[in-house]
Amino acid sequence: xxxxxxxxxDILWDRVSRNSYLRDIEALRGLDSLSFHAPVTFFVxxxxxxxxxxxxxxxxxxxxxxxxxTKNYRFSTYDSHSxxxxxxxxxxxxxxxxxxxxxxxxxxxxxxxAEEEYSxxxxxxxxxxxxxxxxxxxxxMAQSNFRQNGVYLLDEPEAALSPQRQLTMLLxxxxxxxxxxxxxxxxxxxxLLGMPGADIWTFDDGPIHPIEYEETDSYQITKTFINHRExxxxxxxxxxxx
Numbered sequence: 001x002x003x004x005x006x007x008x009x010d011i012l013w014d015r016v017s018r019n020s021y022l023r024d025i026e027a028l029r030g031l032d033s034l035s036f037h038a039p040v041t042f043f044v045x046x047x048x049x050x051x052x053x054x055x056x057x058x059x060x061x062x063x064x065x066x067x068x069x070t071k072n073y074r075f076s077t078y079d080s081h082s083x084x085x086x087x088x089x090x091x092x093x094x095x096x097x098x099x100x101x102x103x104x105x106x107x108x109x110x111x112x113x114a115e116e117e118y119s120x121x122x123x124x125x126x127x128x129x130x131x132x133x134x135x136x137x138x139x140x141m142a143q144s145n146f147r148q149n150g151v152y153l154l155d156e157p158e159a160a161l162s163p164q165r166q167l168t169m170l171l172x173x174x175x176x177x178x179x180x181x182x183x184x185x186x187x188x189x190x191x192l193l194g195m196p197g198a199d200i201w202t203f204d205d206g207p208i209h210p211i212e213y214e215e216t217d218s219y220q221i222t223k224t225f226i227n228h229r230e231x232x233x234x235x236x237x238x239x240x241x242x
């Protein structure tokens with residue numbers, strides 16, 4: 001098993017204002033600590049359940065730019081991160097990672113622009129992410145930054161990817177994780193969630209808790225739709241017309 005770089009976290013709620021919306025997020029308000037045990041950890045749950053909020057707080061507390069990139073990135077197009085980052089205390093492992101990256105679908109365009117600008121001034125090979133399709137550039141950026149002995153925080157990496165490219169990313173993550181890297185990933189993808197050996201934490205139905213792959217909504221809803229497509233659509237569309 002990998003020696004994890006981020007072993008867990010504590011939330012110091014006295015650093016969160018009493019009227020903060022964070023205290024109204026059901027999955028978070030009862031959370032005082034969380035431990036990581038696997039090289040790959042997934043956060044799952046409905047939209048607005050707090051997954052990305054916690055991932056962003058972990059990223060900022062670890063030293064990443066809120067909009068994404070490496071720890072060296074210092075740009076901001078819109079300051080939207082919550083105060084949770086000031087309340088999160090990370091429990092780190094014994095070793096420092098050799099590399100790291102925070103990649104989020106929401107601000108990918110801004111990070112890709114910064115990547116191109118930084119690459120032109122680095123003396124290395126210039127990057128041209130905006131000359132590729134959205135999916136191609138997203139995957140290329142991920143692959144160019146996935147390395148052994150690194151920490152990677154990914155927010156909905158499947159958003160720009162076809163099912164085939166999601167399988168490609170699954171393989172890239174799996175291979176990198178076997179080479180002493182750690183991933184914490186927010187996702188709705190039943191493909192990525194199928195990662196062997198990964199831990200899955202759900203933000204639905206109360207405080208954060210572990211869940212099996214087959215119990216996730218991503219798996220259950222996708223399975224039901226594929227196996228009973230006509231009935232699901234009939235129920236959905238007939239109900240929508242009433």
